[in-house]
Amino acid sequence: MIWLVFALLTFAAAMSVLAPLARSRKAGPLAVSQRATDVAFYEGEVAAIARDVERGLMSPADAEAAKAEAARRLIGAAVDPVEAGASRRNRTLAALVSLALIFATGLGLYLYIGSPALRDQPLTARRQAPPEQMDVMAAVAKIEAHLAANPNDGRGYDVVAPVYMQVGRYADAARALAQANKLLGATPEREAAQAEAHMMAGQGKMIPEARQAIARALALQPDFAQARFYVGLAAEEDGNLAQAREVWTKLLADAQPGAPWADVVRGRLSRLGAAPPGPSTAGALTGPPSGDAAAAISSMPEADRSAAIRGMVDGLAARLASDGRDAEGWLRLVRAYVVLNEGGKAKGALADARRALAGDVSAIERLAALAKQLGLEG
Amino acid sequence: MIVETGHYALVLAFALSLVQGIVPLWGALSNDRSLMAVGAPAALAQFAFVGLSYAALTYAYVVSDFSLINVIENSHSLKPLIYKISGVWGNHEGSMLLWVLTLALFGALVALRARHMPDDLAATVLAVQAWVSAAFLLFILLTSNPFARAVMAPMEGRDLNPILQDPGLAIHPPLLYLGYVGLSITFSFAAAALINGRIDAQWARWVRPWTLIAWMFLTVGIAMGSYWAYYTLGWGGFWFWDPVENASLMPWLAATALLHSALVMEKRDALKVWTIFLAILAFSLSLLGAFLVRSGVLTSVHSFASDPQRGVFILMILVFFIGGSLALFALRAQALKPGGLFAPVSREGALVLNNLLLTISCATVLVGTLYPLALEALTEEKISVGPPFFNLTTGLVFLPLFVIMPFGQMLAWKRGDLLGAAQRLTFAFGIALVAGVLFAVIHGEPALAVACAGLAIFAIVGAFVDVFGRITSAGLSPSVLWRRTIGLPLSAWGTTLAHAGLGVSLLGIAATGWGVERVMAMRAGDVSELGPFTVQLQGVHQRPGPNYSETVAMMTVSSGGVVLGTMNPSRKFYSARTMTTTDAGLMTINLGQVHIVVPEQSPDGSIDVRMYWKPYVALIWLGALVMFIGGGISLTDRRLRIGVARRAQPKATGASPQPAE
Structure with a gap:
């Protein structure tokens, strides 16, 4: 439908140029030649002088002088009348150039900058849309309205908090989590999520609110991994690297094999200059960790091992370069580069990922979160 | 879709x-x-x-x-x-x-x-x-x-931005843009003339309406912007020499000069090179304005959030058009045939003087605006060229124009009679003198205000002396007077009104010298003197708006015990942007205005109040309106303009026909 409208507009634009070119143009009444306007101008001057004399604004003697001057100008301006031509070759050429400009510039530029697939989103229509067609923002607004009417619905806060995180309203997410804790009873997961929200709201810094939330989470469950990881982050931010190293090393030691977050912790540790203990990261790179592969790699000599890991990372990068729609893959790749201490490549992969996943909002959010976590931004 | x-x-x-x-x-x-x-x-x-x-x-x-x-x-x-x-x-x-x-x-x-x-x-x-x-x-x-x-x-x-949520914004930019962009047409005409190599009286004839339209809209656009700043920014001033204001003033000065030099070109086929140059200059200055506002080289109430990429792009546009047209100008200008000759004392001479003064004021404003920017760019030293500089320099250059204006209207083309013109202006001079004395008696100090007000009166009366002379020159019988009044070309009335309008604006500006200002904290019931008036704060209350909440102060203004009216200056709080704006209360009394702003509310219930009494202040903007109308009248006059080359006459006799406009 929209392409039909575009086609009509393009047609109208082309016609506005082609129609005048197509009209045959001999010396018709429309064409105004230079000589003709000269004479008309002169006649107008003489008429104006006559009018002024008639109205008594100019004496006849002055009028004669003025007329003489006007006539001198007419003669001075006299140019050899050049017959304006209209060459068929020029016309065809001009038509072709114009059409090329209209089509190439019009479509080319529009496809480059336009978003033909995006529909209008008038506010009233979005508000009235049935729930299953509602966009995230409208859904949030709806839940907010519900919560405003039922402020004691703890589950509502629980539902809306991750959505807030997704759309970047971190402070709101923290508030919602705190409400949910109050109404439903505190859980370490919510406290840790709240800490994360505060961190994001503070541009990745461990602001006091975040630290308090971590402390609360640990009070509820002292071995809660996420909270312990944050304790390490806080220590690192304070410059207390020894403590950070100690906390994370202990965390890894306690980790169950194949814990999905273990890579992140290892990455952090290696950035601190400590050799990450435990099994290597390679298994987590290309897919679900396969025990055999991991074992095989970890049993290799040091040089071979890093070569093997590199090979896997390169393979992943190549796969993503040809098909970039795998959000998990991108996240792994970025992490892997950080683990390999290749910050530049990590940043490059991050930028590539953003391009490849443009439009997938939740993936972009996760990328941003990862980037912050790994300290790739800011 | x-x-x-x-x-x-x-x-x-x-x-x-x-x-x-x-x-x-x-x-x-x-x-x-x-x-x-x-x-x-x-x-x-x-x-x-x-x-x-x-x-x-x-x-x-x-x-x-x-x-x-x-x-x-x-x-x-x-x-x-x-x-x-x-x-x-x-x-x-x-x-x-x-x-x-x-x-x-x-x-x-x-x-x-x-x-x-x-x-x-x-x-x-x-x-x-x-x-x-x-x-x-x-x-x-x-x-x-x-x-x-x-x-x-x-x-x-x-x-x-709350400050822009105002009826002033609804009108000010479109008017100004009609002016700025109108100058693009005169620029296009100038470039076309250079490309085609035909620059003559006819060209001036084709360009005339476009220059006039651009000038008219620029005039009211600037005035509108000035009025908007006056009542929203809450400083009680009407012109701040803000670089962006200057950016609109410079094209106006150039356009005014262009309007006048094109007249010489149309009537006498003279000043051709200069006119083309002015046409290029006027649009270049309006491009420069666009660059200043949008590139981020300066920050002001007008500047939009900007990024360097835009600045560079506009700079390229600027360089391309200004550079290109000037190059074309350099190539073609020598080929122009000189046009009609004229003596120094003549209508043409007066218009040249006008052009000289206008372009010098324009250059002064340009230097004052760009110098601090250049200095900051080169030495990172921040200086501010403030109102004192601009008031002094442009004042010195611009004020003589008010003296010349009436003379220019009286002088004949080609060769004029200065003494005769002076004699016929004696009347206007007398009135101005009497008015000056009256102003001094009524309003007193400062002397500068009195002098400028007198000058303004001279310009206003002087603007009418010419048409009055033309109407009465053929005798005073009613039928002749009537015939001459309607026979007078509309453009003569246009000139008169535009010149008088400028005088009216000057009168308003001069009168700011007699303004009164009071700044104080007031509680409900408090009374204060403000010039000839008494202002009382009746109370303060809250009022919700659609996207803001408002604190309104109710104030009554009275004179000699008679209440003239109530005013409601307010502060609006916009929650979406967490920004507060002030809405000035305005009451117009005999062309003057009482202007009250409430910038602050203290927790103890008192409010800070800034009050001004500004006599004749409305004239500043009314003058611009009169200029606009003058331009409009002139625009409807579609006649060709003929300059009559008069021979030198031994003496001006009252009965001799006046030059046609």
């Missing part, structure tokens, strides 16, 4: 402007009529497409389509409808679209008049105009696209 259609239409308009920039020019250069004929329809189509695009953006604002980044950043669903519409141009991207719409509008108007113009002139003018359009369309599409979409549409926007 409407939004993307608007987006596509804008891209098509750009494509069309390229066609319009190439084909008609090619036609004019190869003398091919078919190619020249493309100009007008292409210009009309381009206007239609930009108009469609503009309508689509307005639609997006009206229905609060927050999938457009521009709408998110500058609108709010609760904003009153008028500000949704005016909000379209209350931001960088939208205002650029309005700018381009105005460019296209002028192109379309020229296209409609093209049938009456020589083919090659019309074709070249439209082509040059299209280049200007193309440059700005590309600028919009690449760096400032109002149709950029957000990945995820929020449910609420960030609201328009």
Whole structure:
């Protein structure tokens, strides 16, 4: 439908140029030649002088002088009348150039900058849309309205908090989590999520609110991994690297094999200059960790091992370069580069990922979160 | 779909402007009529497409389509409808679209008049105009696209800057743009004249209405902006020598000079090179204004959030058009044949003096505006060239114009009679003297205010002396007087009104010297003297608005125990932007205004109040309105202008016919 409208507009634009070119143009009444306007101008001057004399604004003697001057100008301006031509070759050429400009510039530029697939989103229509067609923002607004009417619905806060995180309203997410804790009873997961929200709201810094939330989470469950990881982050931010190293090393030691977050912790540790203990990261790179592969790699000599890991990372990068729609893959790749201490490549992969996943909002959010976590931004 | 259609239409308009920039020019250069004929329809189509695009953006604002980044950043669903519409141009991207719409509008108007113009002139003018359009369309599409979409549409926007939510904003920019962009047409005419190599009286005749239109709108646009600043910014001032204000004043000065020098060109075929130069200069200055506002080289109430990429782009536009036209000018200017000769004391001579003074004031403002910027760029030293500099320098250069103006109207073309003119102005001089004495007695100090007010009266009365003389010169019988009054060319009335209007504005400005200011804390019931009036604070209360909440102070103004009225100055708090604005209370009493602002409310219940009494202040803007009307009257006078070359006469006799306008 929209392409039909575009086609009509393009047609109208082309016609506005082609129609005048197509009209045959001999010396018709429309064409105004230079000589003709000269004479008309002169006649107008003489008429104006006559009018002024008639109205008594100019004496006849002055009028004669003025007329003489006007006539001198007419003669001075006299140019050899050049017959304006209209060459068929020029016309065809001009038509072709114009059409090329209209089509190439019009479509080319529009496809480059336009978003033909995006529909209008008038506010009233979005508000009235049935729930299953509602966009995230409208859904949030709806839940907010519900919560405003039922402020004691703890589950509502629980539902809306991750959505807030997704759309970047971190402070709101923290508030919602705190409400949910109050109404439903505190859980370490919510406290840790709240800490994360505060961190994001503070541009990745461990602001006091975040630290308090971590402390609360640990009070509820002292071995809660996420909270312990944050304790390490806080220590690192304070410059207390020894403590950070100690906390994370202990965390890894306690980790169950194949814990999905273990890579992140290892990455952090290696950035601190400590050799990450435990099994290597390679298994987590290309897919679900396969025990055999991991074992095989970890049993290799040091040089071979890093070569093997590199090979896997390169393979992943190549796969993503040809098909970039795998959000998990991108996240792994970025992490892997950080683990390999290749910050530049990590940043490059991050930028590539953003391009490849443009439009997938939740993936972009996760990328941003990862980037912050790994300290790739800011 | 409407939004993307608007987006596509804008891209098509750009494509069309390229066609319009190439084909008609090619036609004019190869003398091919078919190619020249493309100009007008292409210009009309381009206007239609930009108009469609503009309508689509307005639609997006009206229905609060927050999938457009521009709408998110500058609108709010609760904003009153008028500000949704005016909000379209209350931001960088939208205002650029309005700018381009105005460019296209002028192109379309020229296209409609093209049938009456020589083919090659019309074709070249439209082509040059299209280049200007193309440059700005590309600028919009690449760096400032109002149709950029957000990945995820929020449910609420960030609201328009509260200071811009005002009826003043609804009118001020469109008027100003008609002025700025109107100058693009005179620029296109100048460039076309240089390209075609024909620069003569006829050219001046074709350009005249466009210069007038641009000048008229620039005049009211500036005045409107000044009035808006006066009542919203809450400083009680009407002109701040803000670089952006200067950026609008400079093209006005150049356009005024152009208007006058084009007159000499049309009537006497003289000052041709100069006129072309002024036409280029006037538009260059309006481009410079655009650059200053949008590049981020300066920050002011007017500057939109800007990024360096835009600055560089506009700088390129600036360099291309100014450099290109000046190069063309350098190539062609020597080829111009000198036109009519004239003596120093003559209408032409007076107009040259006018041009000299106007361009010097323009240069002064330019230096004062750019010098601090250049200094900061070179040495990182920040200096501020403030009102004292501008008041002194432009005042010194501009004030003599008020003396010359009436003389200029009285002098004959080619050779004038200064003494005769002076004699006939004795009357105006006398009135000005009496008025000055009266002002001194009534208002007293400062002397500068009295002197300027007297000068203003001289200019106003002097403006009418000429038409009065012409009407009465053939005898005083009623029938003759009547015949002469209606027989007088409309342009004579236009000149008179425009000159008188400038005098009226000066009177208003001079009277600011007699203003009274009071700053104090007041509680309900408190009374204060303000010049000839007594102001009492009745109370303070809260009032909710659509997208703000308001603290309103109720104040009564009385004189000699008689209550003249109540005023409601207020402070508005806009929650979306957490910004507060002040709405001044204004009461107009005999052309003067009581102006009250409440900048602060203390916790103890008292409010800070700033009060001004400004006698005759309304004249500043009324004067601009009179100038606008004068321009309009002159515009309706479609006669050709003929300059009568008069022989030197032994003495001016009252009965001799006056030169036709």
